[in-house]
Every structure is written in structure tokens, then in C-alpha cells.
Amino acid sequence: MTVSDQGLVLSGKLALPEYAKPQPGNHPPLDFEGYKSTRLRHPKQPLVLLPQRLTEVTGPLLGDDVITMTDADLTTQKPGEPQGQRIIVFGQVRDSGGRPVPDTLIEIWQANAAGRYLHAREHHPAPIDPNFDGVGRCITDQGGRYRFITIQPGAYPWGNHYNAWRPAHIHLSLFGRAFTQRLVTQMYFPGDPLLKYDPIYNSVTDEKAKVRMISEFSLEDTQPEWALAYKFDIVLRGRNATVFEEPHA
Amino acid sequence: MSELLTPSQTVGPYFSMRLPWAGGPYVVPEGTEGAITIVGRLTDGAGDPIPDGLIETWQANPAGRFAHPDDPRGPVPWGDKAFRGFGRSETAHDGTFKIVTLKPGPVPDGAGGNQAPHIDVSVFSRGMLDRSVTRIYFSDEETANAADPVLAQVPAGRRATLLATPYDDGTATPGLYRFDIRMQGDQETVFFDM
DSSP, X not given: OOBOSSOBEETTEEXXXXXXXXXXXXXXXXXXXXXXXXXXXXXXXXXXXXXXXXXXXXXXXXXXXXSOOOBOBTTXXXXXXXXXXXXXXXXXXXXXXXXXXXSOEEEEEEOOTTSOOOOTTOOOOSOOOTTOOOEEEEEOOTTSEEEEEEEOOOOEEETTSTTEEEOSEEEEEEOTTSGGGOEEEEEEOTTOTTGGGOTTGGGOOOHHHHGGGBOEEOGGGSBTTTBXXXXXXXXXXXXXXXXXXXXXX | OOOOOOOOOOOOTTGGGTSOOTTTTBXXXXXXXXXXXXXXXXXXXXXXXXXXXXXXXXXXXXXXXOSSTTOTTOSOSSOOTTOOOEEEEEOOTTSEEEEEXXXXXXXXXXXXXXXXXXXXXXXXXXXXXXXXXXXXXETTOHHHHHTOTTGGGSOGGGGGGGEEEEOOOSSOOTTEEEOOEESSSTTOOXXXXX
């Protein structure tokens, strides 16, 4: 018999953690009329239930051995300083049970201060900033905390409908510690007048869940004479309490 | 009391600024003994290629073990850091992707039986507000597939959409499999709710 901190092996039976399902409306629907590109890219057949087994409750733990270079400061990757408002984006990654998620990779990408992405398919006629790539990554500390230094991104137009503009946002990709916890999301800024017109932001129907995507301005965490600060906590799926069988003597 | 989750949002059109990296598709280095290569095409409801998609894979090693502390069978016996189990491939202009890996072994189902060798897959792209999850099984594992508890829940007529099949693209690549992902249509891939 093998015993670990997460479960037991007893005559072929495995006690595995189970990750709670999101409440209805917490995540956006895959088919959302306001966002035109969903139309041909969402499954039409009913999804098949996949019970969480070993493959789903484990997941890639990508540390420094796989991705060697962390670059949490997006303002010092080039010889010169990027244009725009310097900001600190920080927060905690935790699960829905309130447990911090340590040692997890966060990858971010964003537009520059003028609303321009450094990407070959990007055609918005706003200036490229030779001193800003708009990409970063870091790994959370033991308390699940992370911190990036970057530039306030600009809004940019997109072709979804007439005069469509995306509100300023930063894309984030997270792994958590299990395949079930994988999350790709976007962080928005408080008070952005474009939020109410944006179908991607508004695809989330639960109002309380939706505002989880808006960061919070934190005067306390600004660096005087240097940078503004926005706090963005990220909540991943948490574990249900697991009932363990009593091992037989 | 459980908190609401941070909602999912699309990866958008520009994720390739950050997410792909040169080694991403290589769960093991090309040329590794026993390596298999899985190639496929991601297509939309019109049958057109999705040129801005991202495919991620997660799997056990050939011994059916995961290099992860939540595998209750304890430390991975076979290996090690060398097999990361994770692959990431962006799709090309023609919607194609490629993952080079080792074929996973059977994995216990937690109730005394086994699951057939399989790879969990996440599909992301512009126009997808959340990922879609599917699984790759192997057409040359007929006996194991017939006993697999997940495949058993899939309508029989749709199971073939989950099978990677041996494939000859004329280059004589050893261990080459094909696994297409169709978001919609007659042969829509089976996607899962976890």
C-alpha cells in the first residue's frame, strides 16, 4: 500500500481530489451571439461528461526547469524605456476554497500604450513601440502571489461590429496544479467606459463573476514617483472535500 | 463557502506573442526512441481551417504514471523530469498542429479497472470564450478501448472522432498518427464536460 498526502491506493482503488464544477453563468457560453467568431467555433453536440480521474486531477507543473526565463518586468526587456503609463499588476492566485496556488506559471500578453499588439496579423494603424514587446511570465510564490511591472495598455478597434473597441485589457494564462484548473482570461481596468459595450466581457452572464475580471486600483501599492498599481486576484477551481476510506488492518 | 471563479475569456488572435515556444510541441525530443508524432487539423463549422488555434496536451508516461504529487501511487518510477507530459502547438495557416511524444500507458480508472491509453487535449482559439476539452485515444488499442469507461459513455457512432489513427504522409515518419479536431459538422469531435 502506498500512502501520499493526497490519497491512498487500496486494492486498486484510488482516492483522488475532485475539483468543484463552476456554477452556471460563471464562465461564458461557448456560443455567444454578440461575439461573432463564436458561431463556427463552438461544439454543437452535447458535451459528454468526463469524470475526473488521474489525468484530470494532475497537470503540468511548469517550473524553471521547463520555462527557464521569467520576465515579470515588461518595461526592462529592451534597451530603451517603453512609452506610456507604468503600472504594477499584482495579486494572488487561489482556489475557490481560498487556498493559495503556489509555484504556478502565469503568462501574459497585451497591447502597448497606443493599443497596438506586436503581432504580424495586427493591422491597427497605431504606432509600434520598439521598446515594448508586451509579453511576460512569472511563477507564483508560496503564498500564490505574483507581480508584473508593465505599461497601461490602450484600447483598440476590432471588426466584430461597427465601431467596436476592446476595452483596455491584459491577457493571462494559468495552469494551477491540475488539468481541470487551466484558465485563460483577461484582466480589465476599473471605470473603463468601453466595458459596457464589449461582447467578450459581457459574455459572462453572472454579474458577480463578471466583475472578478476587473482589477482594483490600489493607491497603497503604487510606487510614489514611479508607477500606479492594480490588484488582480485570480480564483481557480477548488477541491471538494475528499472522503477517504478507512484502510483495513 | 466557495468563491466565484475568475471567468474564462478567449485567447484572442494574438496569443502567439507569448504562449508558443520552440520546444512546445516536443513532449520528448524528436528522434527519441519510441516517439510518436500526432498531426492533425483544427477546422470550424464551415470546414475551414482554424489558423489561430492553440492545442495543449497532457498525458501519462508509457508506464501510466504522472510526474505529479497528486498521483496517489507515489513517485514516478519510470522516469522523471525528462518526460514533462505536456505539449503545446499553435495551429499553422492551414489549421495543422503537431505533437511529438511517447504513447501513454494504460491509466487506472480509480475503481479497480484501467483506462485505455489516452491524452487529454485543450483547444483554444479566437472565437472560443472558453477552452474545449477532448481526448486522444489510439485506434490500434482496440482491446483497451473496448474496456475504457470514458469511451463507453460516448455514443458509439461518435467514438471514432476520438481515435488517432496510424497515418502515412509519404515521409515514412515512424509512429505517425493523425487526429483531426472538428468543432462542428457531421464528424464533430466529441468534447467533454469536466
